[in-house]
Amino acid sequence: MDRVELTVAQRSVLGKKVKALRRSGITPANVYGHRIESQAVEVDTVTLAHTLKTLERNAILSLRIEGEKAVRPVIVREVRRDILNDKILHVDFYQVSLAEKMKADVPFILVGKAPAVEDLGGILLQGLDSIAVEALPADIPPHIEIDISSLTTFDSSVHVRDLVIDPKVHVLTEGDSVITSVAPPRKVAEAVVEEEAAAAEEEKEGAAVEESSE
Secondary structure: OOOOEEEEEEOOOOHHHHHHHHHOOEEEEEEEEOOEEEEEEEEEHHHHHHHHHHOOOOOOEEEEEOOOOOOEEEEEEEEEEOOOOOOEEEEEEEEOOOOOOEEEEEEEEEEOOOHHHHOOOOEEEEOOOEEEEEEOHHHOOOOEEEEHHHOOOOOOEEEHHHOOOOOOOEEOOOOOOEEEEEEOOHHHHHHHHHHHHHHHHHHHHHHHHHHHHO
16 A cells, blocks of 8 residues: 655744744644654645544654655654644654564454443443554554454453454553453442342341350
8 A cells, every 4th residue: 555645844943933834824843763863844734634634543654855855654643733723733753664663552443232231231341442562663553443242241351362463563561451341230230239238237237146145
């Protein structure tokens, strides 16, 4: 698959003066990475927004800096946005080496239906929304699908160790970590608590009777 390409220009405007860039439709950005110096760049905001929409998580982007012959393989490390209007304020591009492994977070997408929820009225719980992995940049998946149709009872769950992962990808998250499970409905849970409390009370009363008879 051909990589998405984005052209940026070298940036001389720094600090608080970048506000003027944003008003003119230009987004400030930085390119940095292992063994390279950080470089200030700028990119057309409309083009950038369109590019970000087409990119999947952990996708490698071909970044072309005006004046340079070769494109740089980068991933979008961080996008800072205005909390009021969601406009893009700044972007960090991390330059990668296609021959060196890197660490990344891979998000989960839950698919299917859990019988314990659909048929038993349980509550779906998600303990993790991503896992940490290490692999060559091109081998890191954008996401991992979790089929929750195996959650048939309140005792069933999906752990990290249950995932089927490409052997090229090394999972760093503990295998015993629970990704998703199903909790019993509140009424059932409350009934269990009440039963346990009643049993404890009976046990307590029984012990008191035995003491008085001695």
